Amino acid sequence: MFWQKLIARIGTTAVTLIGVAVIVFVVIRVVPGNPVAMMLPPGATEADVARLTALYGLDKSIPAQFLIWVQGVLHGDFGTSITTRQPVLDLVLGRLPATLELSIMALVMAVAIGGTAALTGTRLRGTKAEGAIDVANGMALSVPDFLWGLALILLFGVLMPVFHISGRVTPSLELPFTTGFYLFESLFRLRFDLWADIVSHMLMPALALAIPLAAIIGQLLKQSLKETMHLDYVTLSRTKGYGENHVITREALPNAILPTLTLVGVQFTFLIGGTVIVERLFSYEGLGNMAIDAVINRDLPLIQGIVILFAVIFTAVNLVVDLLYTVLNPRLRHG
Amino acid sequence: MSFLSVKNLTLRLRDNRAPLLRDVSLEVSAGEVHGLVGESGAGKSMIGKAVLGILPRAVEIAGGEIWLDGVDLLALPPAARRKRVGGLAALIPQDPLTALNPSRRIGPQITDRLVDILGWKRAEAEARALDLLGEVQINDPARVMRQYPHELSGGMRQRILIASAFAAEPKLIVADEPTTALDVTVQKQILRLIAGMQARHGTALLFVTHDLGVVSKVCQSLSVLYAGRILEQSTVRDFFAAPSHPYSAALLGATPKYTDPEGSLTPVPEAIIARLRAEIAAYDEAHHG
Amino acid sequence: MADLTDGRGAVKRRIGTRLWLAGGWLTLLLLAAVFAPLVAPQDPLAQDLFLTRLPPFWEKGAEAGYWLGTDSLGRDVLSRVIYGARLALVVALVAGSITCIIGSALGLMAGFLRGWVDLVISRLIDIWMAFPPVLFSILLIAVIGPGLHSIILAIVIIDWTRFARVVRAEAMAQGAMDYVASAQVAGRGRIGTMLREILPNVLPTIVVLLTLEMGIAVIVEAILSFVNLSISTDDPTWGGMIAEGRASVYQAWWVLVFPLITLFLTVLAFSQLGEGLKDRFDPVLR
Numbered sequence: 001m002f003w004q005k006l007i008a009r010i011g012t013t014a015v016t017l018i019g020v021a022v023i024v025f026v027v028i029r030v031v032p033g034n035p036v037a038m039m040l041p042p043g044a045t046e047a048d049v050a051r052l053t054a055l056y057g058l059d060k061s062i063p064a065q066f067l068i069w070v071q072g073v074l075h076g077d078f079g080t081s082i083t084t085r086q087p088v089l090d091l092v093l094g095r096l097p098a099t100l101e102l103s104i105m106a107l108v109m110a111v112a113i114g115g116t117a118a119l120t121g122t123r124l125r126g127t128k129a130e131g132a133i134d135v136a137n138g139m140a141l142s143v144p145d146f147l148w149g150l151a152l153i154l155l156f157g158v159l160m161p162v163f164h165i166s167g168r169v170t171p172s173l174e175l176p177f178t179t180g181f182y183l184f185e186s187l188f189r190l191r192f193d194l195w196a197d198i199v200s201h202m203l204m205p206a207l208a209l210a211i212p213l214a215a216i217i218g219q220l221l222k223q224s225l226k227e228t229m230h231l232d233y234v235t236l237s238r239t240k241g242y243g244e245n246h247v248i249t250r251e252a253l254p255n256a257i258l259p260t261l262t263l264v265g266v267q268f269t270f271l272i273g274g275t276v277i278v279e280r281l282f283s284y285e286g287l288g289n290m291a292i293d294a295v296i297n298r299d300l301p302l303i304q305g306i307v308i309l310f311a312v313i314f315t316a317v318n319l320v321v322d323l324l325y326t327v328l329n330p331r332l333r334h335g
Numbered sequence: 336m337s338f339l340s341v342k343n344l345t346l347r348l349r350d351n352r353a354p355l356l357r358d359v360s361l362e363v364s365a366g367e368v369h370g371l372v373g374e375s376g377a378g379k380s381m382i383g384k385a386v387l388g389i390l391p392r393a394v395e396i397a398g399g400e401i402w403l404d405g406v407d408l409l410a411l412p413p414a415a416r417r418k419r420v421g422g423l424a425a426l427i428p429q430d431p432l433t434a435l436n437p438s439r440r441i442g443p444q445i446t447d448r449l450v451d452i453l454g455w456k457r458a459e460a461e462a463r464a465l466d467l468l469g470e471v472q473i474n475d476p477a478r479v480m481r482q483y484p485h486e487l488s489g490g491m492r493q494r495i496l497i498a499s500a501f502a503a504e505p506k507l508i509v510a511d512e513p514t515t516a517l518d519v520t521v522q523k524q525i526l527r528l529i530a531g532m533q534a535r536h537g538t539a540l541l542f543v544t545h546d547l548g549v550v551s552k553v554c555q556s557l558s559v560l561y562a563g564r565i566l567e568q569s570t571v572r573d574f575f576a577a578p579s580h581p582y583s584a585a586l587l588g589a590t591p592k593y594t595d596p597e598g599s600l601t602p603v604p605e606a607i608i609a610r611l612r613a614e615i616a617a618y619d620e621a622h623h624g
Numbered sequence: 625m626a627d628l629t630d631g632r633g634a635v636k637r638r639i640g641t642r643l644w645l646a647g648g649w650l651t652l653l654l655l656a657a658v659f660a661p662l663v664a665p666q667d668p669l670a671q672d673l674f675l676t677r678l679p680p681f682w683e684k685g686a687e688a689g690y691w692l693g694t695d696s697l698g699r700d701v702l703s704r705v706i707y708g709a710r711l712a713l714v715v716a717l718v719a720g721s722i723t724c725i726i727g728s729a730l731g732l733m734a735g736f737l738r739g740w741v742d743l744v745i746s747r748l749i750d751i752w753m754a755f756p757p758v759l760f761s762i763l764l765i766a767v768i769g770p771g772l773h774s775i776i777l778a779i780v781i782i783d784w785t786r787f788a789r790v791v792r793a794e795a796m797a798q799g800a801m802d803y804v805a806s807a808q809v810a811g812r813g814r815i816g817t818m819l820r821e822i823l824p825n826v827l828p829t830i831v832v833l834l835t836l837e838m839g840i841a842v843i844v845e846a847i848l849s850f851v852n853l854s855i856s857t858d859d860p861t862w863g864g865m866i867a868e869g870r871a872s873v874y875q876a877w878w879v880l881v882f883p884l885i886t887l888f889l890t891v892l893a894f895s896q897l898g899e900g901l902k903d904r905f906d907p908v909l910r
Contacts, residue, residue, distance in 0.1 A: 012750065019751035030767055126392060142895030143888060144843050146850075150866060150884050158873055232434040233444075236496075239387045240448040241421015243414060254438040266753075273756035277847050281870070291759050292851055295766045303763060311754040329438075 002326065009322065013315045020311040021304075025066050028300050056082065056301070069304070078308075079301035083294075088305035092287065096309065097180030098168055099279070099286035103272045105183070105202055106209035110271070113210060114217025121218070122225045122248055133218070140215035145274040149208035149281040156204055164201040166283045173197060205275075205282040213264070213271050220263055224256035258329055265321030269314040337362040337402075338539050339386065339507055344399035346381055346390070346563070355381055355394060356563040357618055363556075365506065368533060368540040370550035370571070372586070373560035380429075380543045381563075383509035388413075388420055404506060421452045425500040427510040427529070431492035431517070435484035442480030445499040453503055460502075467498035470535075471528060490521040494528065501532055507539045514549070526553065547587060551575055559583045562615050581607050643900035646893040653890060657709040665689055666700035668707040668860045673698055677876040693878040695868055701882050704860035708883065711861050712890065714772070715845045716838040719779040723841075724834045726780060727787025732826065734788065735795025736818045745788065752785045758847060765848055775848055779841050786840075787833055794826045828905035832898045839894030846887055862887050 053059050056079075057068055072079060078088040121133040157165030169175065169182060173194065177185050183202065186195040228234065229252050237251045276288030283289070287306055294302040339362070346356040356378045363369045371379040384390045386401055388408070401408045404423055408416050428434040435444055445467070446460035455463075461480070468476035471494040484492060493513065500508050510529060514522040530553050533540050542554055550557050550571065557574060559567045559582070567580040578584045585603040656663055666689065675698040678687050686693070692701040734745035764778040798804065799822060807821045808814075842862075849863025850870075862883040869880025 015747065016750045016754050019747070020754050023751065023755075024763075027763065027767055138896075138899070139892065142839070142892050142899075144840075144891070146843060146847055147884065147888055147891065150870070150880065151888070153870065153873060154877065154880060154884070158877055232428050232430055233436040235389050236426060236428055236434050237436075237447075238389050238417070239420065239424070239426040241417050241452040243417060246451075251436055255436065269753070270757075273758060276756055276758040276762075277850075280851065288756075288759070292762060295759075295762050296851075298766070307755065307759065307763070310756045310759065314754045314756075 006323075009319060013319060016315055017308070017311055021070075021308055022066070024304050024307045025069065026062060028303055029062050029065070056080070058300075078305045081294075081302045082299045083297045083302070084299075088301050091290070091302060092305045092309050094180060095285065095287045095290050098182075098284065099272075099275050099288060101181060101183045102202060102206055102209070102275055102279070102284065102286060103268075106206040106213070106271055107268060109206055109210035110213035110217055113214035115221065117214070117218035118221035118225060119248060119253075121222045122229065122252075123244060125226070133222075137215045137218045137222075140211050141219065143212070145208045145212055145271075146277050146281065148211045149205065149278050152204045152208055153281070163204050164197075165204055166201075168198065168201050168285050169194070170197050170201075201282075201284070205278050205284055208278050208281070209271050209274050212274075213267050216267050217260060217264060220260045221256060224259050225252050228252040228256045258325065261321065261325055261328070265318055268321075269317050272310070272313055272317070338365040338367075338404060339363040339541070340400075340402040341382065341386070342400040342402070344382070344385060344401065345397040346378070346385060346394055347397045349393050349395045354397075354563055354619065356385075357615070357622075359399070359560075359563070359565055361558050361565065361568065363507070363539050363541060365539055366537045367556065368542055368554045370554035370557035371541065371543045371560065372545065372547060372550055372557055374545060376562075377560040378563040379545075379560050380511050383426070383511055383541055383543050386420075386507075386541070387424060387426055387509055388416055389426075418452065421448060422503065423505055424507040424509065425503065425505040427493075427497055427500045427508060427513045429512045429515055431489050431496055434496055435492055437484055439483075440480065441482055441484065441487075441495055445480075445495065445502055448499075448503055463502060464498070467502055468495070470501075470532070471495070471498045473498075489517055490525065493517060493521075493525050497525070497529060497532060501536055501538070504536065505538060507541065508533075509541045509543070511543045512545070515544075529553070559586065561611050564615060564618065566611075582611060642896050643904075646896040646900065649889055649893040650897070653709050654713060656706050657713050660706050660710060664700075664703035664706045665691065666703040668699065668703040669858060671697040671699055677872075677879075679876075680878050680882075692882050693876065695865070695876065695879045696872055699860075701865070701879060704865055705862070705883055705886050707860040708862045708865065709886075711772070711859070712842045712845060715775055715779070716841045716894070719776040719841040719844075720834055720838040722776065723780045723783045723837055724787055724830060727784035728791045728826075728830050728833075730784065731788035731791030732795050732818060732823065735792035736799050736822050737814065738796075738799075742792075745792070749785050749788055749792075752782075755782075757782050758844075761844055761848060762851055775845055778848070779844050782844075783837060783840065786837060787830065790829060790833060791826055794829050795822050798822050798825050828901075832902045832905070835894055835898035835901060839891045839898075842887065842890055842894070 050059070057065055060068070069079065076089065078092070080086065081088055081091055084091065117133055117137060121130050124130050124133075153165045156163045164170070175182070175194070176189065176191070179185050182198050183195070186192075186198055225248065229248070234247055234251050237247050242250075275286060276291055278284070279286045279288035280292050287309065291303065291306040293299075294306060341359060341361050344356055344359045345354065347354045359378075359382060361369065361382070371382055373379045381390070381394070385396065386403070386408075390396070396409065399409070403419070406419065408420065411419065435441070442461065442464060445464040446455075446457070449455040449460035449463065450457055464480060465476045468479060473479055473491065473494055479487070479491075479495070487495070497513075513529060514525050517525060526549060529540075532538075533553075540553075542550070544550060554571050556568070556570050558565050559578075559580065561582055567574070567578065567583045569579065574583070575587070578587055582603065585607055589602055672694070675687060675690065675694050676696055678690050678694040678698075679685055680693045680701075681688075681691050683693075690700050690702070692705070694700055695704075730745050734742040761778045761782050764781060765774050768774045768777060795818075804817060804821055807817050812820065845861070846863030846866060849861040850867045852864075852867060865883040866880060866887070869876070869878075869883065873880050
């Protein structure tokens with residue numbers, strides 16, 4: 001039963017990924033003008049252009065190009081970047097850790113902020129403070145990450161310059177890292193000086209990404225808690241002598257989390273999608289920033305690789321959330 | 336002195352101050368089973384909720400005292416009150432399907448009060464839970480302790496809730512219509528189980544029900560409520576021999592006899608209801624609504 | 625039952641103020657956009673290299689007539705914000721409406737007709753949901769070239785799923801109800817039932833989504849201008865001003881602050897309008 005469901009899910013996921021690949025492939029090949037011509041120095045001959053075009057396989061028909069590309073992908077070859085002439089896979093995987101760290105940090109912040117808001121709001125229900133939390137939630141929900149990022153740049157970059165608002169790490173620092181996961185590796189190597197610098201760079205972009213998701217978590221979880229708090233087992237727990245804090249966190253929360261979790265999965269993919277513009281805003285050297293450069297430079301193979309990678313991440317997140325839901329819900333686990 | 340003594344308890348809705356209980360007093364001695372009878376909305380389960388401190392947020396206590404084992408609960412600060420109630424009293428809820436937490440295993444839901452509130456050792460609490468599950472006639476209690484509520488039937492869950500209520504050996508149990516949500520066939524078994532457990536443990540029981548037939552089987556004394564007023568209080572023997580209030584008499588007439596379940600069901604006469612309404616209105620007038 | 629106590633009157637009143645504030649701001653913006661040539665104190669395109677980076681009026685060194693200061697080319701910030709409202713509102717109204725019509729139509733068909741139509745549309749929605757939307761829009765603009773039409777087209781292509789997803793679910797729920805069956809028994813065709821019975825019931829949801837979509841469209845336009853892909857760089861756009869303001873945030877913060885505040889209020893107004901309408905349409909306050 002469980003395995004059947006899993007296999008069916010993987011099937012639809014594969015269809016989705018192929019769909020994404022086809023659409024990007026077609027869309028970027030409608031680009032007017034030959035991208036190859038732009039990378040040659042002025043004065044290059046027609047023959048030079050033709051040779052380079054053939055080198056990148058751009059002289060063939062679109063279906064033929066797609067087949068070649070798919071064959072490559074199956075062998076782990078995502079093509080070669082036109083601007084940097086490095087393998088797309090290397091470039092993309094080089095930037096992936098930066099974006100993953102940013103997204104995960106944002107997710108953790110969103111869960112912390114949103115969870116606190118929901119729990120505090122539930123604890124203080126019926127008071128003015130609950131109303132204030134609701135209003136703040138509503139505001140945070142309506143304004144997207146792009147604007148929060150700009151507001152944070154002004155507040156904590158200019159007005160009170162306490163955090164870095166540009167880059168991933170101070171450029172003058174010597175980095176001993178062997179992986180791209182600076183945040184984790186600095187901690188692992190006990191280089192707390194570097195860790196502090198990296199966090200100081202990540203905090204603002206991560207917060208910009210986290211605010212809208214925090215608001216969604218806050219709202220959904222609070223609604224869900226509110227419904228749960230009326231149920232008999234919560235009342236029964238009160239008669240046992242437990243205080244309100246215990247009742248909320250131990251009895252209500254575990255059951256209120258499940259309905260929130262399903263929606264947070266989709267919302268987390270929106271957050272990852274938001275890294276594209278937020279990384280640009282904070283000049284953070286991640287996938288998104290590279291993607292925008294690739295679009296501006298018409299680096300077709302690179303764009304293709306990045307979009308596919310995003311699609312893989314999105315579908316993977318949804319898959320993980322579904323599995324998590326099954327594991328966390330005792331009724332599904334045994335039923 | 337009675338174990339539970341409710342004195343002049345008045346409850347009302349917070350927003351429009353509509354009264355829910357009007358000047359209600361009752362006494363329950365240690366080991367006594369007291370029935371609270373009335374139609375739905377009469378306020379009978381509000382009394383139990385007030386005693387246990389689980390009134391809905393919309394309801395406030397406008398006056399009165401609730402003495403439990405010699406202490407006025409309403410004079411205690413909330414945390415102390417919860418602790419005291421948690422140690423002395425317990426609830427058998429109405430709907431077993433919603434009264435167990437779906438994401439927690441059965442075992443901890445029985446033992447949590449013993450360990451967290453009363454400071455028992457976990458192993459002792461678990462042994463106690465196993466004993467009680469056996470006492471409520473559950474097969475393979477060790478397995479049931481590891482199961483989740485959705486794996487068990489409604490009757491099983493009500494047995495577990497009964498075991499859980501008796502776990503801390505409380506002096507008072509509030510049973511809030513404990514059989515209403517169950518199948519008719521299961522109802523009798525559960526009723527017999529509660530009566531048996533009560534007798535063995537010597538626990539005082541506040542039995543909330545709309546069914547006089549149940550009262551006649553389980554209770555020693557009873558209060559009849561209408562619109563938040565107590566109309567009559569007496570022993571079960573006296574009541575069934577000769578109810579003193581006309582409403583009680585009418586209610587008794589409206590209850591099917593076990594000997595003759597299809598017998599004449601006479602509804603409460605309009606005249607009695609009208610008189611009661613007038614009495615309530617006069618009371619509210621005298622107490623400024 | 626516990627929560628019925630919070631006075632319903634108070635909730636209604638709050639919704640009222642919210643709707644009024646949101647509507648008021650959007651009306652102000654609309655008037656500013658329509659009468660921009662009359663309202664704007666300066667020519668939004670006029671550069672004056674002697675008046676670059678003037679601060680707003682309350683700061684030292686401000687110049688009369690340039691209330692909110694000037695940018696690095698000496699262009700008046702207030703006038704550019706006012707003219708920028710034109711593009712923002714055109715994009716909001718046009719892109720929002722077209723997206724709404726196409727997305728709702730597809731969602732309605734998928735949700736009510738079901739079968740292979742639903743299969744195809746649902747699969748498309750799945751695929752669309754796997755794209756990072758911002759990157760997708762930037763890519764589309766790069767492909768079809770900058771300009772107003774491209775922005776609108778990009779928004780429609782990316783955001784139709786927002787309508788399709790919700791409307792599909794609603795249409796499915798409505799289609800399962802009794803009144804639909806009785807309408808069909810009464811002899812109405814499938815398409816007739818869809819348009820006459822289902823659509824009116826889904827319409828409130830669509831209107832709410834449309835208001836929200838207008839706010840989103842304004843943001844997408846700003847993002848595209850920010851990445852410098854919207855329309856020509858000289859034309860006043862909020863996103864373009866923000867891009868310039870971001871670059872010179874340490875020298876002239878006001879170039880970033882004023883378009884940002886305007887954008888904030890506009891997005892907030894659209895979403896509050898949507899929320900307010902939702903509460904109005906919902907007979908039982910959620």
